[in-house]
Each structure stands twice: as structure tokens, then as C-alpha cells.
Amino acid sequence: MASAATYKDRQLLAVIGDEDSVTGLLLAGIGHVTEGADAQRNFLVVDSKTETSQIEQAFQNFTQERKDIAVLLINQHIAERIRHSVDSFADPFPAVLEIPSKDHPYDPEKDSVLKRVRRLFGE
């Protein structure tokens, strides 16, 4: 069970997505760069040249290491590439939310949470 300390200091949103999604969400004002020498961004732009391992690493970083992220938004077609990590991540914090992107319509069949919903109702 999540205790108070684990989520009280979670204030930020993070995003892994294609350029358009990231740009739009940054315009909304979710972008955050930590101060100090090892400046960390809370967003990752993924294009066709980005390695899957890099996405994986960013996902692990956002979900496991950083303790200030409350919600991780990830484009669904990118979540498809690291489906195993997304599916095996079951903690309530941070909440991983799969969002549609401009070029890839949202498919509820693939969403990890909706999969759990279907399993719960035994379909």
C-alpha cells in the first residue's frame, strides 16, 4: 500500500512520446529540467532513429529512479515497443498512462490497464 511519503512529493508529469506529442505537452507546461550538474529532463522525444534500449532506460528512470513523477504519459505506439516493461510495471505510482499520438490512433485492445480490466471481468 502506498504510504504518504511515496507520493506526497510527486508533483511532476513525465512524457515519452513523439515530437508532436512532447511539444504539445511541453507547451501545456509540464516540462521540467532539474537544476544542478546532472540536469535531468522529464521528457523524452522518440523518433524512428531512437533505440528501443534508450526508451527502456528512460522508462525505468521515470518509473523507478525518479521519485518526483506522479504520472508518466507514454505514446501507445512507443509503449508497444517496450510492451514487456509496461505490462510488468504494476505499481500505483507513478501512474503510467498510454495516450494516442497524432499518427497512431488509440487502440484500447493494447492498453495494459484495459487488459487488466478485461482479465478482471473474465473476458
Added chain:
Amino acid sequence: MGRVMQIAAFSLAEVSYAVGGDIGYQVQESAKQARFRVRAKQENVSGVFLPQFESYTQDGVNDFALTGLGKGGQQIQRCRETYARAVETLVELASLQTAFLILDEVIKVVNRRVNAIEHVIIPRTENTIKYINSELDELDREEFYRLKKVSGKKQRDTAAADAEILAARKKAEAEEAAQAASGIVAEEPKAAEPEAADILGEQEDNDVIF
């Protein structure tokens, strides 16, 4: 969510059309401080703590003051508002999703507990109840049997006592009868004597002195 994101994406397309170029790099480089943040609240739903994200914007932080300065500023402003609304929806969705995950976990735990109670604890208790019932039944039978025995004994006792009394009475009667018989036999010679004496006149009465 799909529709909101669609509108937002469309407004971003408007921006890129108005600006006439890609603003992605500029936006990514100028992002410094999060303006749009979430606050986690806890809500207690029948003993389960459900987190609730609440979005708020931090005033005074504006990383994109210079974005769209040349042209397309209005579109960018509109796009920011649209995306802010979209992110609000997303945050709401995320909080519902987190609530779902936690409830799912809780349901699993509760299911395990229900199974344990149903398949282990209830049969065990039922066995105990059965055992106690059988013991009580046995005690009941014993008690009943004892009562029966006691009442039987009492009856026998009273019967014996009655018989004794009856016997005693009979004996007494017999004795009485025997006595009476002997009395009659003994009285007859006695009664013959006073008949001879005159009760009324012959004998002088003694004086009665008070």
C-alpha cells in the same frame, strides 16, 4: 481522451502552419520549470486509501515567453490552452487509473482472504461446532438416562415402602383381629360375672367427695 488529444494535435498543427516551421526544438530547449503540476490527495474509500491527482498551475513560471514572438503567437497561446485542458483530462484519467490499480490489488487481497475463510476457517469452525454438538447430545442422553434411572429407583422405593406400609397395616389388622378374637374369648367369662351382680341396687355407692 481520444477526442481531446485530437483537438490538441490539431491545434498544434495550426501552430506549425502559422509559425511556418518546427517549434519542437525551441520548446524543448526552453522548458525549464514545470508550470503544470499535480498534487496528490488521499481519499479514504471504506478503509482503502485512494490517491487523487489534482492539477494546478504554478503562477509566475513561463518558459515560453519568447516562443512564437515572430509569428503565430496567438495560435501558440490557443494551443497551450488546448493542451492544458488535454493534460487536465489526462491527469483525471491517470488518477482514475491509479485508483483502479489499487482497487484491483485490494480486490485480489480480499479475494484471497475470502477464499481462506471459505475453505479453511469455516470448515474448521463447523467441525468444532459438530464436535461440541455431539458432546452435548451425549451429555443430554446420559442425563436423560440418569433421570430415568433415578425415577425408576424412586418408583421402586415407593412401591417397596407402600408394600411395607400395607404389610404393616395388614399385620396390625391381623393382630387387632387376633386380639379382638382373644378378647371376646376372654371377655365372655368376665361378662358372666357382673351379670350376676346387681349394678343398680344391691351395692351401696361410695360417696362422692369433691
